Every structure is written in C-alpha cells, then in structure tokens.
Amino acid sequence: MTGPAAEMAPTGGADQAPAVVLGLPAVEPGTAADVPNGLFAGPAAEPDRFELLGTGLRGGEGTVWRARYQGRLNNPVVYAVKQLEPPPGAPRVWPTAADERRWLDQRHLLQAVENPHLVRLVDVFLGPPPHRAGTPPAGPDGREVVRPYVVMEWIDGVSLAAHLATESPDLTTRLGWLCDLADGVQALHSVTQTFGNPMLHRDIKPANCVLHPVRGAVLIDFGGLRARDDGYDPDGMHSRYYAAPEVLAAPREPRTPESDLFALGAVGYFCVTGTDPPGDGDAVRKGLEKAIPAHGRRPLINHLAAMLSPDPGDRPARARAWATEALTLAALPRRRRRRRRLAAAGLVLLAAGAGGVYRVTREPEATLPGFTPFGREYSAFPYRIAGRELSLSPPTGNDRYSHLWGLYSPGAACAAAIEFDVTVTPVSSSFGYGFAVAPRSTMTQDGVPDGASIQYEWQAADITAAPGSYLRPAQLPGGAWAGTVDPDPAPPIDRPQHVRVSGIGQTIRIDVGETSAAYQVPTVECGGIAVRAWGAAVTLTDVHISRT
Template identity: 40%
Template sequence: MSETFEPTSASGPQEEVGGQGDWIARPDELEAYRIVGRPVAGGEGWTYETVYRQGQRRAVKQLRRPPQAGAEWPSTSDLARWQDVMTALATVDNEHLVRVLEVFAGPPPRPAGTRAAAGARRYAYVVMEWLEGSTLENLLRNGEIDRVEAVKHVYELASAVSALHSSTQMDGTPLIHLDIKPANCVVTADRGLVLVDIGTMRLLGEGPDPRRPRSLGYTAPEYTRAPERSPAPAADHYALGAVTYFCLVGEVPPGDMDSAAVRASARQRVERAAAEIKVPRTRLGDLVMGMLAADPADRSSPAPAELLEAITPERRRRRTLMLVAGAAVIGVVLAFSLVMGNEGGTSSTPVSSVPNLAPFGASHASFTARQAGDSLQISPPLGTNRYDFLWGMSTGPGLVACGSVVDFDVTMDPSADRESGFGVGVAPRSSIDADQPSGSSVQYEWVPRSVSSTPGSRIRPALLPGGAWNARTQPVMAPDVGATHHVHVIGEGKGLEMTVDGVRASYDVPRVECGGVAIRAWGTSMTIRNLRIKLSA
C-alpha cells in the first residue's frame, strides 16, 4: 500500500511514498519496478529495493518534490540535467561509483494492476544498480566495523571523488557530487565503498541549485551561508574531509570551522584517533584539517594516493616503501645527469639534456618502464584500476625548473583497443608526491565512441593528479594516434602548449609552476624516441 508522508516544512506538499508490493513505472507503463522492501528515507527522497519485470534487482530513488513544485515538476530541463549526469557517469570506469541505469518522471507508486489517477502528481525517479551492503554510517553507528576498517574505505571514497572531478576520466564533463556523506556510501563485499545518489550532482560550470538539501556537518560552510553559490569541486573536498573525520572520531565534525579554538580541538581529536589506530597522526591531521578549511581558497584536495599513504599504519607503510625502493634500485638507476658542455669547454646551458628518468606509480601497481638513452618504453596497467592512478616516468626531485621544453617522437601500440581510451601526457613542471605527479599537464589521446559521438584523436589539458580542468575548455582535433608523431611541449610562465606534427594547442595555467618533467601513458603501451628535455630557471 502507498503511504502519505508529512512534509518536512510547513509549505511543502505531502509526499506519496510506495510500500511493499507497489509498482513504479513511467506514465505509459502499467508495471515496471515492483517494490520488495520498505522505503529508506534520506535527504533527497526515498530509496526502494525493487525487482524489474525480468527479475533483476534494482535500487529506485524517488526524489522528494521541492516546496511549491508545480504540476510540471520535474521540468524538461531538470530531466535533461539528470540525463546529462547519467551519461557522464557512463563514461567513467570506477568501481567505487554507482552505475545509473535510467532517469524518468512518473506518477506516484501504485498497487499492481492499477493506473495512475487523472491529475496525479509527477515524481522524478533514478534507477541504479542494486548494491548488497550497508551504509558506512550504519556500519559505524552499529559497531559492525571499527575505526581501522572504516578509515580504509576513505581511500575508496577519494578514488570516486577524484574520478568525478577528472576531466580525463569523465571525457571532458567532470561532475560535482554535492552530497557526500556516510549515508551515501554503501560498503559492499566485492567492491568496497561505493558512492551513491546522483540527484544533487551538477556538471562543473553549471549554475547553483539553492533548493538542494544540505547535510549538517558535511555541507561546505560557503554553501550553508550562500545556497545560491555556484558549485565547485571544493565542496566535495570538504565533504571528503568530513567523512574522514567521522571515520576517525566517530562523530560529525563541528560546524564552526572559522573558529581557531574549534579547529584546534578538532585537530586534537583527529590526531588522537590517528595515534590510536597507529597511522601518521601529524600527516593525517594536516590532510583532514586542510580539507575542512572554512575558506574554499585554502582548502586542500589530496589525491587518493596521498590519503592512502596517510591512513596506512606506520609499520606496513615502512615495509611497503622498502619493497618499492628495493624494486626500483633493481629495475632502474635512480640517478640524474645532464650532458653539459660545448666544443670549446664548459657551459651552463644544456646542449643535449636527456636525464635518467625514474618510474612513478609502481607502488600502486606493477608496470613496465624502461629507458635506453633517449628512448622510453612505457606499458601501463590495463586492468580495472587503469584510471585509479597515474603511471609513467619523471625526472624526479633532482631537477627542478620553472620553464621547460620537451620534444620526442611517440609510437603507440598499433593494436591498441580503440573501443577504450588511451594516450600520452606530459606535465612539464610537475612534482612527485606519494608516487604520483601533480601539476598542469597536456595530453595527446584517443577518445573512443563509447564516450563521444565523434571518436578521434585529441589534444587536451589536464590538472594532475585528478585530471580535472575547466569543462568548457574544448579539446583540439589532432593527427591520428595510429602513426608515429613528433610531440613538442612547452611550459613557460603561465602558459602550457603542445604541438603534434604542426597541430598546436595552447592553454593558460592559474600560476607559474616549477618542477620536473613527468611523462605518463594510459590504455596502451608506447615507445618514445629522440627524447630531449631543456630546462630553464
């Protein structure tokens, strides 16, 4: 039987929510999704366990109608936005993000064999895969997992957030979740933590949605003060910090993060909890409180690899680093040299600069990275974790410059699967943190039909390690990746430029960067020849 729920505010309408045995369907359908469990209420609406007509289990979310919503809610533009979000999510391969199957508008849930009454109100429904598990909030509240186990899932959540914000992984359409909290994190036996709910998601660059729900303790303070503020990735970084705090301390973080006294007390609680579970307390304290900065301009956005290092117990972390260092010593000489000089004597200007490059990413998954003089061979992992981390080679911390020019000829494996994305990227002034490069980069890649109606070779920028960039920045059509091409990259001042056989793409970066050169590969193996690197102050 259907139930009527009272509104959450005096001005809101009563909500018609389904019960066991009721059906959810489009207006022109009689039956589609049969409800087999009690509705679970949340800030956005109600979630049902259902069985689709062929017997598949599905989660169906009935979104709550906004106050004063008219008969035409959800509007065509509302449905189009959710469809855009669903399409964008379909492009990303990350096991920690829920798979969305359908979005539609329809009448309230109704008993089997009945049709909606004339003039029945419309509701928005989001159909997702059914996840067998419990929320992170329930597991901790009920004592089913301890803090050690809970904190392990923070890395999985960070992986999901990083993927959402990544222009690379989202094919140029990064998303902002805007409702990250323990109740929206389902912990499963086979995939670990999975981030669910898309009702609040917005494409990067979209306008604000002042009607969206705000979750106490997890909504960034700038949105609590000004709901009309346009969404930005910093909102999700705050929520990630809040979830990490919850996993460590067992409580929702305090709301007044503008207060120095409140921040000091919160940090003490984080570091005390970190010490109790034997993880690096100062490092974790820096990361959590950096994400919980009240001012979004001061808020940090750690890469998943940084969080993984910070939440790994000291003894295990030292053992991992020793193993990685030992493998690196065996596999490659970690020394850096520049060939300097001229025919008449010595010079401070590099005539030929081919430093010995060191691999990055090996601590996260094994892969092939070899150097022979001015040639590199890079074969990144091709499994389901191919987008979780970055793999390639860099000049390392020994060579730092604020300007660089990188030249090489690249040949990608001709047998690369063009149903999947692959390419090469260069970050000309990057740093290496937690075995991952960070900084502005530009990449030459193949975009498959599965993520674009016009597949082809492109040049596009990416901000490492996550890959996010302004979604309005359009990629540049480039020569086909199936042949050998000459690549020329310049990083100078606030400019970043890549030229592939005469096709040039230029971009502005937010600030002048200084660092080393990182070259990465994904999706296929590739050979780089005639490598030249010129560094300048």
C-alpha cells in the same frame, strides 16, 4: 541531528527524515526488505515495470525502494528505484523541462563514467506514483500524475555510517575506504573521465557510502548531482555536518569542487573517529588526536585536518593523492615500531658502503596493506582487492602499452619484498602480455608509479625471434631500462607460478619457482609497492609483504 549520519536539510537546516540510502544491509529472501509490498512503478508506457519490495526509505529528496524487474527474464533483476519529490519552493508544474533535460544528460554521462566506487545509474524516467498493478492513480482533477524516478544498481552492503556504529576496524582499513571514495570523487571532478563535463556530487556523507565486499567503499545517491557549471541552486539542499562553510553561508550560490572536497574530508574525519565532524578547527584536531594512536600521529592529523580548512583555497586539490598520502602516513608509525622490534631481536638492516649487505626480515604484514588502482584516469578496468588476493584486467587492444594500469600500496620502505602465487590469463599469445612489480616506487602527480620494476612477460613474435616467457627490468613510468639489458628466460608465464620480488639496497630481484634474476639500480629507492599488468588478466593470491 548527531551521531554517525547527518540529514539532507533544506536551507535553514530544519531537521528532516534520515537521508535516503541506496545501499542497505544484504537481505535473505523472505525477509521484510525482500518481500513485495504490492506496489509497482514504471514509465507511463509501462507503469508496472518494477515491483517494489519492503517499506522503502524516505529522505529529504524522496523515497527509495529495493525493486525487481521481471520482464520476460527467467529470474528477476534487483535494482534501487528512487521516486523524487518536489523540492521546497518548486513550481506548480514540476518537474520542469530543464529538470528533465538535466536528468537525461546526467544519465548518459554517468553511464559513461565507469568507476567501481561510484554507483551505476541505470535509468531516469517519468511515471505515475507507486500503485497497485494495473491501476496507476490519477490526480484530483482527473489528469495524469507523474513523478520522476531514478533507477540505480542495488549495492549489497552496509553503509559506512551503520558499519562504524557497531564495528571498529583498524585505521588503515578505514583510510582504505577513504581512498576508494576519493577515487570516485576524483572521477566525477575529472575533465577527462567525464568527457569535458565535470560534475559535483554535493552530498558526500557516511550514509551515502556503502561498503561492498569486493568493490570497497562505493559512493551512492546522485539525487543532488549537478554539473560543475550549473550555477545558481534554487533548492540549497545540504547535509549539515558535511557541508563546507561556504555552502552553509550561501547554500543557493554556485558550488565548487572544493565544497565536495570538504565533504570528503569530513567523511575522512568520520572514518577515523566514527563521529560527525565538529565545526571548529581546534575541535577537529582534538577529535583526531583522541582517535589516532599517539606515536607519530601529528603528520596524519595535520594532513587530514587540511581538507577541512575553512578556506577553500587551502584544501588539497587532488582527492586521490590526499587520501593515499593519509594511508601512507597512517602506516609509518607501524614501520617505526617494527624497526625497534627488529633491532631488539637482532634482525637489523646492515650496510657496508655502496656495495652494502642488506637483510630484510621475512615478517609478513598482519593484513594486506591498502591497495588502490592507478590508470583509471585513462580507462576504467576491473580489479579486485580482497583478503590476500589482488587481481586486475587492464584494457587490451592497441592501447595496452599506451598507459600504466595497476594497483598501488603506498609506503616509504627502503627494503621490501612481496611474495605471491600468480595466474596470468592472456587475451592472445600473438601479442605481448605480462605484469611488473616495483617494490619501492612512489606515485607521481600524474597518478602513475615511478621506480625500478621487474617485468615477467610473454614476448611475442613481433618483439623477438624466440617467442617465450622472459624476465627483465623496467623503469617506471616510462617502461624502458637505461642501457641494454638482455631479458632472462623464465618459466612459462601462462602456468601458475610462485613469485617473489624484492628491493634491497641497489638490487632488485625476482624469483619465479627455481629461476632467479637480479638487477642493479642507480640509487637506493624508498617507497610503496606497485603491481601493473598489460595484455592479460592477472590474479595474485596468498600475497605476503615484508617491509623495513
């Protein structure tokens, strides 16, 4: 099978029906996918719990329906209900007790792993096959027939495969989706985020990635999910174009995180080219060369191709860092071109020794560059990246100062400015809260930004004898500033404000309305933009970024 999506094939690679997709194009009430089909599904004790809609989509593992739960609610709740079918070679009595235990364990674990780029698992149960209301079918011998079901949230959106079949978004948008997916994959692989139970998705491909208008790319369909230490796989299911060479060679052997990473790299190839990756390394590079603009493309091509290495040990180990670096490399050619345009126009960066005079152009980037969250390794938090709006609600309580939570846009600019309108909604004025911007920071191996920032904050009575709004510098990731720097009074942070933060030469500066403050940094920094928050929900609107 060729084209934008590959099938989930049993050992031997025989062609199957299209893979099950839990995220479908949004539907209007009254269209086919939103119309009851007369069938119901549910556990044995409540077999008519879910009303099935539309015709369903059949794949290698079973059939998925859009479904609704009514119960005693005023309005129904929509879910994705997937009925699993026995895999090839399954025992006569299926599912086995071991299957049921694995599904139950996965349900509890996935409900605890909160990540906006992973579909939310709602329930797993055994029940009769889909049936008319009140008439669950019996087997040919009169005994009760049971099938396993997986219930997940229904994600309104189009799959990555379907979207790129008809649309051609810019490269940074595509790689932004790759960053989303890498964040989800790293959450599954993480020992800390899975409470010591790391998992493998084992079927990462464009058809299993749904583009949500708020959450970005979301990884779906956990039918192939296994614990990392599950061992031998009697089914050997895999998707041909997105399976690592070691999986193709021995599909029933235990799999590793590196096989998931290869599949992520294959999705990265698809994001860039819109086609399934070829098996040959030279063909991979040629495909990327054809799709990526010529200027400055070699580092990006090399970086993307590394994840498709036939040797598992040569694949980058950190999914999020790899995807973020790809986004950074994709942005570099545009910055080089901009510098040439600025020079031609006479808008150049000037320097005069250590105390040089710098000028940064007020030329906002055409689209808001890709931001990704940081700090989710410690605790999940809601955030939104849409248009020119950024918002985040970091964890509150006693641990609000324990870690850094925020959003990061990679880059390598040595002069940068970000300007926005901000609304800050604190949990309580009895405790400190605020946000900080580091205009030229880098991302550490621990997944937190490193660089000089300026904090706009509320200092409570436990910090100062004069509670109020203040500005002060802070060095990330530690937060403390070397030496003694008195905070500067600032306009009320609990009211909407217009803010501009810039880093030029050895100076970082903040303007809040008519109030300004500037601080010296030890060296000229170069990097991306980090926005962090604590103790409050922070929303930035009409965001504009200038970099050179």
